[in-house]
Amino acid sequence: MTEHRHLNLAGVVLAGGRSRRMGQDKASLEWEGRPMLTVVTDVIAQRCDPVLVAAAPTSQAYAELSDVAGVDWITTEPTGAGPLGGLVAALEAAEAAGSPVAFVCATDMPLIQPELIDELLHALTVSTDAVVVHEGGRDHPMAAIYRTRIVPQLAELIAAGEQRMLAALDAIVTHRVGVSDATWLTNVDAPEDLHRLRV
Numbered sequence: 001m002t003e004h005r006h007l008n009l010a011g012v013v014l015a016g017g018r019s020r021r022m023g024q025d026k027a028s029l030e031w032e033g034r035p036m037l038t039v040v041t042d043v044i045a046q047r048c049d050p051v052l053v054a055a056a057p058t059s060q061a062y063a064e065l066s067d068v069a070g071v072d073w074i075t076t077e078p079t080g081a082g083p084l085g086g087l088v089a090a091l092e093a094a095e096a097a098g099s100p101v102a103f104v105c106a107t108d109m110p111l112i113q114p115e116l117i118d119e120l121l122h123a124l125t126v127s128t129d130a131v132v133v134h135e136g137g138r139d140h141p142m143a144a145i146y147r148t149r150i151v152p153q154l155a156e157l158i159a160a161g162e163q164r165m166l167a168a169l170d171a172i173v174t175h176r177v178g179v180s181d182a183t184w185l186t187n188v189d190a191p192e193d194l195h196r197l198r199v
Contacts, residue, residue, distance in 0.1 A: 010099035010159065011048025012090040012113065013040055014083055015055040015062075015107040027061035027107045029188070036188070037107050041071050044105070046114040047121075050097050053107075054086040056102065061107065072097075082163030087146070088154045095148035106142040108188040118183040120145045120177065129172035135182050141165035143185050 013036060015027045027037035037053065045051050050072050055061045057075040066073055077089040087104060094102040101124070103117050116133075121164065123131045124145055132144040150172050157167055179185070 001141060007101050007121070007124075008099045009048050009117075009145075010094035010097060010102040011041070011044035011051040011117075012087075012094065012102045012104040013051070013053045013107050014043065014086045014090070014104065015053050015059070015104050027055070028064045029108075032111045035065055035068075035178075036110050037065055038068055040105065040107055040112055041068065043112050043114055044117070045070055045102065045174065047117040048103055050094070050099070052090050052093050052097075052102075054090040054093075054098055078158065080163075081158050083142075083165050084154060084168060086095060087159065087168070088151055090141055091146060091148045091151050091154070091173055095151065099148065101145055101147050103145050104142065106187060109143070109184070109186065110119065110188065111148050111186045113181070113184050115181070116143065117145075119179050123177045125175070127173060128175045130169065130174045132174055132176050133179055133185060134176035135178060135185060138199050139166060139176060140185055141169055142187075143179075 030038045031039050041051050047084050051070060052074050054074045054077055062073060074093045077085040091102055105112060120131045129150050130144055130146045133140040133170050153171050154168055157171060
């Protein structure tokens with residue numbers, strides 16, 4: 001049995017990465033005249049409420065963009081817990097806001113469209129903990145829908161020293177799906193990626 005729009009779906013952007021390859025914070029990178037983070041949150045807001053951004057309070061993203069309208073910042077991720085810590089903090093916040101499920105993506109996906117969320121939501125079943133995009137021979141844990149009920153399992157992973165999102169997918173009931181347009185998944189890891197997308 002699938003679940004659809006009856007759910008109160010939260011939207012989560014993980015913006016706590018260190019952006020080593022880019023050399024600067026990706027959330028504030030300009031994309032079509034706006035910070036990339038606002039491009040992504042505006043798309044998510046078409047399907048999700050609330051829209052949450054997870055980042056450390058010491059991050060450049062939080063320092064520069066914490067006043068973005070329509071976004072709640074989650075700055076409670078454990079230090080050194082990596083993206084998995086950001087996911088747990090955001091899912092806890094989503095659950096507190098009354099959302100049993102959350103769409104999760106990264107801040108560096110400027111080509112994302114709301115139809116990606118629709119396709120993932122369509123594949124969600126009652127018994128599934130997560131629906132994750134599988135494209136190009138690999139999982140995309142930053143393009144997925146997660147249930148907030150998995151927080152205790154993920155917290156156990158973090159307590160054991162795990163930081164990787166992919167480890168979470170193996171610890172929960174994960175349904176992997178393809179999407180109709182793989183360009184939605186395009187991310188910007190380095191300056192050359194940004195240049196290539198702009199030309």
